[in-house]
Amino acid sequence: xxxxxxxxxxxxxxxxxxxxxxxxxxxxxxxxxxxxxxxxxxxxxxxxxxxxxxxxxxxxxxxxxxxxxxxxxxxxxxxxxxxxxxxxxxxxxxxxxxxxxxxxxxxxxxxxxxxxxxxxxxx
Numbered sequence: 855x856x857x858x859x860x861x862x863x864x865x866x867x868x869x870x871x872x873x874x875x876x877x878x879x880x881x882x883x884x885x886x887x888x889x890x891x892x893x894x895x896x897x898x899x900x901x902x903x904x905x906x907x908x909x910x911x912x913x914x915x916x917x918x919x920x921x922x923x924x925x926x927x928x929x930x931x932x933x934x935x936x937x938x939x940x941x942x943x944x945x946x947x948x949x950x951x952x953x954x955x956x957x958x959x960x961x962x963x964x965x966x967x968x969x970x971x972x973x974x975x976x977x
Contacts, residue, residue, distance in 0.1 A: 857976050864969040871962045872914045875933075882907025896943050906936065917966070923974075930967050934960065 855863075881889030882903040893903050909932060916922075916929035937960045944953035 855972065860969065860973055860976060864966075864973055867962065867966050867969060868917065871959075871966050872917060874959065874962070875910045875914050879907035879910040882910075895947060895949075897947075898943075909936070926970070930963065933963055937963070 880886075881892075882905075885900070885903065889903055890900060893900055913929040913933050916925045919925070937956050941953045941956035944950070944956070
């Protein structure tokens with residue numbers, strides 16, 4: 855993969871993934887009915903919704919920045935933990951469809967991580 859294609863792929867996936875994370879965090883900030891119903895079904899306190907939303911926004915900032923590699927690694931780890939725990943929680947309440955859906959953001963995150971590592975190696 856040429857450096858130009860690699861950069862275009864990396865930044866395209868960055869924009870798509872970060873936009874999805876920011877959109878998913880809006881429910882926690884707005885405390886909308888759908889988000890509250892989801893948390894109630896999972897048996898979590900409503901305060902966790904805001905905490906997860908703040909964490910997603912901070913992770914997006916960490917993924918976009920290019921200076922501190924350790925911070926970015928922690929963002930990848932935190933988001934992975936979020937997605938895996940969400941899948942386990944959905945399995946726990948018998949919602950396999952939602953649990954299987956968590957493969958999508960996790961797959962995008964793995965692809966983003968892989969492209970980031972390729973960019974670091976090619977630099």
